[in-house]
Amino acid sequence: MQRSIVLTTDPLDVPALVAAGSRMEDMGAVIYFSGVVRRTENGISISGIEYEAFSAMAQHQLNLIIDEISARWSVGSVRLVHRLGWVPTNETSLWVEVIAPHRGESFLACQFLIDEMKKRVPIWKKPI
Amino acid sequence: MQRSIVLTTDPLDVPALVAAGSRMEDMGAVIYFSGVVRRTENGISISGIEYEAFSAMAQHQLNLIIDEISARWSVGSVRLVHRLGWVPTNETSLWVEVIAPHRGESFLACQFLIDEMKKRVPIWKKPI
């Protein structure tokens, strides 16, 4: 299985990420998910979110989650990019690509990746 | 809610579809799903799929499904493009964009759209 994990303070160029997408033989389902910073956080108006990470551990924990994905589902590729530092509202903080032979697996794996990330990958956000 | 339904015999240019994506205020979750023609269908090697549609009814039924989505979930935009006619293996036959305030809604709405499409939208495939 292909995998890629990037933690970066650069803005995410989603069309470029899609255009550079994994080209894979005999994979029937491709999901891209983008998480975007909203104008409100817990009902309070914000101008953006400051993301902090313990990067080495975040990389390691994301790799463990992807190991679990590859043990549970037939998946051809997982790519994840998380932006760190200051992310203004309406900009993308998280981008995920999951490629699998079938749609069901691709949705399950994509949601598992994001759910588990939110539980155990050491990234924190501070709305400002 | 924004919506767009396109049935076309042209190849789908996914990066261009993403780049032309709906820009929406205060939407936290964007999903793109691509369905790609696989090399095998029910265990038999194929060179592609011929898609046929009853187009007027397909458009209408897709609109009914999107009406149901907008009644059930808070969703900002649904775009769907289905390619018809001959689609060779490893090319995209279906592309969907769902934009919602939150991730949970975006995944539910996207899966509902595709599940219901496969039940009631008059499009048929003939693997060749």
Add this chain to the structure above:
Amino acid sequence: MKIPVHFYSYFKDITGCTDTVIELPEGGDIAQLLAAACLRFPKLHSMGNSTLIAVGVNYQPKSYVLKEGDRVSLFPPVQGG
């Protein structure tokens, strides 16, 4: 009344045509139209309940009462995506 009937997917192979016209008495319903179609195209009978039925762009049950100007479509289970 004369009801145009259109076929899609392999129903075109089963019937050997893309469309036909079926004559029904006023007040005839889809069940009667299906019976007449099965007489004309015997292979259609074997499709049984897997036949999907639309009038215009909406699905309709067999009890739907047809009227002049209705356009009926008959087709097998759909499978887009």
Add this chain to the structure above:
Amino acid sequence: MKIPVHFYSYFKDITGCTDTVIELPEGGDIAQLLAAACLRFPKLHSMGNSTLIAVGVNYQPKSYVLKEGDRVSLFPPVQGG
């Protein structure tokens, strides 16, 4: 042995620092390290069980026995995405 301890997110505000060093007897475990850290930074105590604990890049339970060279990280619940 001297164990370096790093803080992340608002644990840096609570402790007023990004890292410290805590001295423990050989065979000391994370529970002992936490007790010593709470003595030095009393506000840390109020975080209770919401404190997450890693040694290196892996989560570890309070019973984990520390050894020379371990690097401990203490932080609040994560919330990426």
